[in-house]
Every structure is written in C-alpha cells, then in structure tokens.
Amino acid sequence: MKLTSHTQYAIRMLMYCAKKDGLSTTKEIAKFYNLPDKFILKVLYALSKTPYIITVRGRNGGFRLAMAAQDIPLGEAIKTIEHDFELAECFKESGGDCPLTNSCGLNEALSKALQSFFDALNEYSIHDIATKNHNIGVLLKLQEAKKAPFIRKKDSALTE
Numbered sequence: 001m002k003l004t005s006h007t008q009y010a011i012r013m014l015m016y017c018a019k020k021d022g023l024s025t026t027k028e029i030a031k032f033y034n035l036p037d038k039f040i041l042k043v044l045y046a047l048s049k050t051p052y053i054i055t056v057r058g059r060n061g062g063f064r065l066a067m068a069a070q071d072i073p074l075g076e077a078i079k080t081i082e083h084d085f086e087l088a089e090c091f092k093e094s095g096g097d098c099p100l101t102n103s104c105g106l107n108e109a110l111s112k113a114l115q116s117f118f119d120a121l122n123e124y125s126i127h128d129i130a131t132k133n134h135n136i137g138v139l140l141k142l143q144e145a146k147k148a149p150f151i152r153k154k155d156s157a158l159t160e
Contacts, residue, residue: 007082009033010043014052014077015130018069023062050080052126065126074129075121085114 012033017024030040044063047053054066065072079085 003078003082004084006043006046007078009035009040010047010081011074011077011126011129013040013043013047014065014069014072014126017053017063017065018126018130020064023056023060023064025062046081050077052077052080069127069130070125072126073122074124074126075118077126078121079118 013024013029016029016032026037026040026044029035030037033040044053044055048055048063052066052072053063055061055063
C-alpha cells in the first residue's frame with residue numbers, strides 16, 4: 001500500500017498547523033515544503049472539506065486546525081483524505097470481476113490487514129507525529145528566526 005503524495009502533504013499540512021500559532025497560509029507552507037503553490041492549494045481544498053481544518057477568508061486569512069491536534073487520530077485523518085484503499089480487485093465498490101468476492105479468503109485476510117494498518121496508525125495523533133522526537137517544531141522556529149532582524153549586543157567590556 002502506498003499513500004498518494006496528496007495525502008502525505010495533507011498530513012504534513014495538519015502537522016504544520018499543529019505546531020504553528022495562529023493562521024497558516026498556503027504560501028508559507030509551499031515555501032516550507034518547497035512545493036508549488038497550486039499543489040498546496042489543491043491539498044488545502046481537499047482538507048477544507050474535512051472536519052480537521054477551518055479556513056478564514058480575506059486579506060489576513062488563512063487556515064488552522066478545527067480541533068486540538070491530539071484529537072485528530074492519524075489513521076482516521078488518512079482515511080478521510082485518501083480515497084483508494086483497494087488492495088485487490090475485490091475491494092472495488094463494484095466487486096470487480098472475481099466470482100469469489102463474497103467468499104474469498106484473500107478478501108478476508110486483506111480486509112483484516114487493512115484494519116490492522118488503520119488501528120496502528122490510530123495509536124498516533126497529529127500532535128504525536130508533529131511533536132514527539134520530530135523536528136517540524138524546530139524547523140518552524142528556525143524559519144521564524146531567519147525572518148527576525150539580527151540585533152548585535154554590544155560587548156560590555158568594550159563600552160566601559
């Protein structure tokens with residue numbers, strides 16, 4: 001199973017919002033992750049349809065988490081964002097062409113594996129993956145520090 005880049009960056013946008021005070025903008029996230037603005041806009045549009053993001057329109061607008069990051073289970077967020085978890089033909093809504101769809105042991109095994117995958121992911125929240133031993137918070141602080149003007153303190157020994 002492989003998550004789409006769309007889903008991966010949607011989760012990364014949630015992580016970014018979890019570590020940022022106030023509203024985030026697509027431009028700052030595009031710059032932070034070194035991605036095109038248009039791609040981030042598409043991801044934000046999809047995220048805005050979920051319960052996880054609130055958007056604020058206007059000149060000083062942006063977006064932020066709609067709830068505390070610790071209240072967003074990673075597995076549920078991925079399920080909400082990613083639309084295709086068809087591990088085999090029998091996972092398709094139509095059932096595919098396989099005559100064994102309703103009685104196949106493979107279908108049962110893959111369904112159980114998929115549920116285990118989500119159960120494992122749900123042991124983590126967006127807060128967990130954005131904070132515990134991970135560096136997104138450090139990177140955000142470094143980015144903020146780069147924007148701040150450099151103020152040199154005078155050496156007290158030289159001024160006396």
